[in-house]
Amino acid sequence: MTAARIARRTFLIAAGVVGGGLLVGTGALVARLHGIGGYRLPAGEGEASFGAWIKLARDGTIEVAVPHQEMGQGIYSLAVLLAAEGLRLPADAVRAVQAPINPYFANPIMVIDGLPFNEHASGLVQESAKWTVDKVIRAFGLSATGGSTSTRHIAEPIRACAASALDVLTRAAAEKFGVAAGELKIADGRISTADGRSAAYAELADAASRLSPRTIELPPLAEGVFVGKGMPRVDVPPKTRGVAAYGIDTRQPGQLYAAIRHSPRLGGVFKSASLPADLPGVRGIVEGGDYVAVVATSYSKAVAGLEKSTVVWDDSYALSVSSKDVFAAYRAALDKGASYKPRWVIDSAGDAAAAKGREVAATYDAPFLAHATMEPMNATALVTDGGVKVWAGHQSGYLAKLRVAAAAGVPTDAVEVFTPYLGGGFGRRADLDYIVKAVEIARKFKSTPVQTIWSRAEDLRDDVYRPAAMADVTAKLGDDGLPSGLTYRIAVPSTTDQFTARAIPGAKGGLLPDRSTVDGAVFSFYGLQNRSIENFSVDAGIPVGYWRSVGHSLNNFFFETFIDELSATAGIDPFDYRARLLDANGGEAAQRAKAVLTRLARFNADNKVTVASGAKAGRGVALSECFHSFVGQLADIEVVAGNIRVKRVFAVVDCGFAIDPPNVIAQLRSAINFGLSAALYGKVEIDNGKIVPENFDTYQILTLEDAPEIVVEIANSGAAIGGIGEIGTPGIAPAVGNAIFAATGKRLRSLPFDLG
Amino acid sequence: MITLKINGQSRQIEADPDTPLLWALRDDLNLTGTKFGCGRALCGACTVHIDGDAERSCSIMVGDAAGKSITTIEGLSGDVAKAVTDAWIKAAVPQCGYCQPGFVMAVTSVLGANRNQTREAVLSQITNLCRCGTYDAIRTAVGFAVADLNPQGQPNKESVR
Numbered sequence A: 001m002t003a004a005r006i007a008r009r010t011f012l013i014a015a016g017v018v019g020g021g022l023l024v025g026t027g028a029l030v031a032r033l034h035g036i037g038g039y040r041l042p043a044g045e046g047e048a049s050f051g052a053w054i055k056l057a058r059d060g061t062i063e064v065a066v067p068h069q070e071m072g073q074g075i076y077s078l079a080v081l082l083a084a085e086g087l088r089l090p091a092d093a094v095r096a097v098q099a100p101i102n103p104y105f106a107n108p109i110m111v112i113d114g115l116p117f118n119e120h121a122s123g124l125v126q127e128s129a130k131w132t133v134d135k136v137i138r139a140f141g142l143s144a145t146g147g148s149t150s151t152r153h154i155a156e157p158i159r160a161c162a163a164s165a166l167d168v169l170t171r172a173a174a175e176k177f178g179v180a181a182g183e184l185k186i187a188d189g190r191i192s193t194a195d196g197r198s199a200a201y202a203e204l205a206d207a208a209s210r211l212s213p214r215t216i217e218l219p220p221l222a223e224g225v226f227v228g229k230g231m232p233r234v235d236v237p238p239k240t241r242g243v244a245a246y247g248i249d250t251r252q253p254g255q256l257y258a259a260i261r262h263s264p265r266l267g268g269v270f271k272s273a274s275l276p277a278d279l280p281g282v283r284g285i286v287e288g289g290d291y292v293a294v295v296a297t298s299y300s301k302a303v304a305g306l307e308k309s310t311v312v313w314d315d316s317y318a319l320s321v322s323s324k325d326v327f328a329a330y331r332a333a334l335d336k337g338a339s340y341k342p343r344w345v346i347d348s349a350g351d352a353a354a355a356k357g358r359e360v361a362a363t364y365d366a367p368f369l370a371h372a373t374m375e376p377m378n379a380t381a382l383v384t385d386g387g388v389k390v391w392a393g394h395q396s397g398y399l400a401k402l403r404v405a406a407a408a409g410v411p412t413d414a415v416e417v418f419t420p421y422l423g424g425g426f427g428r429r430a431d432l433d434y435i436v437k438a439v440e441i442a443r444k445f446k447s448t449p450v451q452t453i454w455s456r457a458e459d460l461r462d463d464v465y466r467p468a469a470m471a472d473v474t475a476k477l478g479d480d481g482l483p484s485g486l487t488y489r490i491a492v493p494s495t496t497d498q499f500t501a502r503a504i505p506g507a508k509g510g511l512l513p514d515r516s517t518v519d520g521a522v523f524s525f526y527g528l529q530n531r532s533i534e535n536f537s538v539d540a541g542i543p544v545g546y547w548r549s550v551g552h553s554l555n556n557f558f559f560e561t562f563i564d565e566l567s568a569t570a571g572i573d574p575f576d577y578r579a580r581l582l583d584a585n586g587g588e589a590a591q592r593a594k595a596v597l598t599r600l601a602r603f604n605a606d607n608k609v610t611v612a613s614g615a616k617a618g619r620g621v622a623l624s625e626c627f628h629s630f631v632g633q634l635a636d637i638e639v640v641a642g643n644i645r646v647k648r649v650f651a652v653v654d655c656g657f658a659i660d661p662p663n664v665i666a667q668l669r670s671a672i673n674f675g676l677s678a679a680l681y682g683k684v685e686i687d688n689g690k691i692v693p694e695n696f697d698t699y700q701i702l703t704l705e706d707a708p709e710i711v712v713e714i715a716n717s718g719a720a721i722g723g724i725g726e727i728g729t730p731g732i733a734p735a736v737g738n739a740i741f742a743a744t745g746k747r748l749r750s751l752p753f754d755l756g
Numbered sequence B: 001m002i003t004l005k006i007n008g009q010s011r012q013i014e015a016d017p018d019t020p021l022l023w024a025l026r027d028d029l030n031l032t033g034t035k036f037g038c039g040r041a042l043c044g045a046c047t048v049h050i051d052g053d054a055e056r057s058c059s060i061m062v063g064d065a066a067g068k069s070i071t072t073i074e075g076l077s078g079d080v081a082k083a084v085t086d087a088w089i090k091a092a093v094p095q096c097g098y099c100q101p102g103f104v105m106a107v108t109s110v111l112g113a114n115r116n117q118t119r120e121a122v123l124s125q126i127t128n129l130c131r132c133g134t135y136d137a138i139r140t141a142v143g144f145a146v147a148d149l150n151p152q153g154q155p156n157k158e159s160v161r
Helices: A002-014 A075-087 A109-113 A124-140 A150-177 A201-209 A236-241 A299-308 A323-339 A397-408 A433-443 A456-461 A495-503 A552-570 A574-585 A588-606 A661-680 A729-744 B021-028 B079-090 B100-113 B119-123 B135-149
Strands: A017-019 A054-056 A062-066 A094-098 A185-187 A190-192 A198-200 A216-218 A256-262 A269-274 A282-287 A291-296 A310-314 A343-349 A358-366 A378-384 A387-391 A415-418 A450-453 A469-477 A483-492 A531-537 A616-626 A629-640 A643-654 A709-714 B002-006 B009-013 B047-050 B053-056 B069-071
Touching: A054 A150, A054 A201, A062 A075, A075 A094, A075 A150, A109 A124, A150 A190, A150 A198, A150 A201, A150 A216, A190 A201, A198 A201, A236 B079, A236 B100, A256 A299, A256 A433, A256 A456, A269 A282, A269 A291, A282 A299, A291 A299, A291 A433, A299 B021, A323 A469, A323 A483, A323 A531, A358 A552, A378 A433, A387 A397, A387 A433, A397 A415, A397 A433, A397 A495, A433 A450, A469 A552, A483 A552, A552 A574, A552 A616, A552 A661, A552 A729, A574 A588, A574 A616, A588 A616, A588 A629, A588 A643, A616 A729, A629 A729, A643 A661, A643 A729, A661 A709, A661 A729, A661 B135, B002 B021, B047 B100, B053 B100, B079 B100, B079 B135, B100 B119, B100 B135, B119 B135
Parallel strands: A017 A216, A062 A094, A256 A450, A387 A415, A483 A531, A643 A709, B002 B069
Antiparallel strands: A054 A062, A185 A190, A190 A198, A256 A291, A269 A310, A282 A291, A343 A531, A358 A469, A378 A387, A378 A450, A469 A483, A616 A629, A629 A643, B002 B009, B047 B053, B047 B069
């Protein structure tokens, strides 16, 4: 740790490349590392390293290191795109590789985003807190993929490293040919003189990698050959042809397979098991804390062994909680009001309680949700006297090493983590108990790789759920119909407290307010001069985790539905009402949201809602700000015989600048459909401590037939780059709910939507 | 010993006849392009062709598959498969990508049975699930494949099954 800190300090002094953003703005304290100086990718025989991010591989291909996992968000392609652009190479001359798990690649952004401050305000307290978090996270080396941070984390350093690499290559060529660097031509991986002499990057790489990097001012992101236009995704052909390897595709010599089963009730523990003798291929049974696993020569034999075993669970400490008890606890906490503890007022201004006018009050709720990644949880582990090797999709190499080392009783240096493609993440693979269990199981079969696979039922039962929540929202409307005061109270457990306690043994949560509990309601772009946005922290013991867009998935639904209710009560058109509320704020965020809203309003004016005979139809609008990006959505829905059908979604996104527009559109569509699964069907019922859904018939997700046509319009504002992977999820539920109201006059305040 | 005819080759495996074909493919034959998603024929990630028809291999037992011609994503060939695969790549369908071999197998089977179908007719026969929600791109890709296989765009209604 000390070494890392020194290396980083040395780096800051030696840093040669300065990003445009570093020179101005409040982001300066959120240190940006540019991949030269402090850390260099190790280069073997015949390779040449150009810093932390880029090296020339032996086969002449440029490799760009990606410290994020590819889970569908397209980050491998983004890295290739930026490296190819910066090095003026065709796309196929660059490939993405997983970066080493090294403190250099720490990702402080998602933790900084979680600070309970208004990111639109800048002050000494905010900047000091960001600085401190940045230092601490880098000192620990916490790498993580989540919070829609991948591009924000790596785009600028990769651009800088590519610029630096091109600079040293050009200087090496100038030296080789005895001409001024400015006279050289660069194209297709070659540097040429006017008189026809030419050298490939590969020929110059060794000399170039020995040159000292210089200070280069990086131009702001702007349209280029690939930037702002896009590039075919590098993972599309292998994924289409079935040759892309996921964690579950890991095949090591002599590998065994384990089928795992957990206590049917949360909190239940393993008591005893009997495995019939002489089952074909079965090698043994592993008794875990809250699970049991049968290990065999193939997964089907392991499953057969598990099915033939008798397992007894000890329910002495099992939860007897049901979903209705959780909601009752929320109700009781909210009814207790300001005297409830722990209660956090995370965003307040003026005096919301003293506001006068017509009162509007509503209560909303949303259920627990599972992640249900298409690739069920699995991990392959090999435990030897020398250490542990793990092959698994995950969202944090740093935490994986930490957890595996603790589980196996070895130093972190003795842990190697190999990261294939993730068959979906959505936050599920940030929680690494599944890797720990696979290591515990493999420990019983020393020197033999064991792959543990969760069945779909186990995957749903052993999840960390998007928390259920309930919110009371009240407002007083002034004579102009706008809220003169607004109080927002959400009862929900702290995901961050639970996550921290699981991820870092001995860590204690609850000391700070968890901003994610109120994300989507706090620091609104609407002008709310008298407001109180409060979290009533209520933890009923159900394991909760990060789920695509986290708190936004709850609060944006509650908040944007409430805004719609206010507009209806005030008798003002929902577009106009939002525009007035944005004008009442007027800040940068409000202006960006207004630009998005204006496009939605234009689309609304140009495209009438069509109503088929015998159907009711309606259009709903919702605005979201999520991970520094702005999204507006219009949902067109139809109700036929009580069934809600979402026909079309029109979305506008301002992520600052879309580096890869086709992927921005793909991510928006994906996130909207993900949110739509939740809005229309998503619900994990808990009955006496048992997770009820067991498969896709009882935990339904959106089908091809029911998926709407989604049109996405990109509206670059030129602001700093925001997130993309999650930002479409929050707004679809309120847009659909508001459309249901427009179509039927019924206000649905509970998810999933049910017209009864 | 059970003999399976897979991707044009005869392969022998040591397995109980009631082993799901999916696991014989993945664990015994190392054909990992066929994916495990639900184990109950609900999601389609494990779709293979058995005598040309799309089947969910998690719910077909090897004893029942013996003697039949099985094709996995690794053995997919022919002009229909090429049209579908090319269309998938052109439309950049996959995100996490885990379910996509199953979709490619399902669409190839539908178009292999009759290449003169409308895009909508093909889509109506696809019941696979994608958690990333790549459905817009899937519709685009199926449109590309349909156009590629039937450039005149005049589906022969008589031949639609």
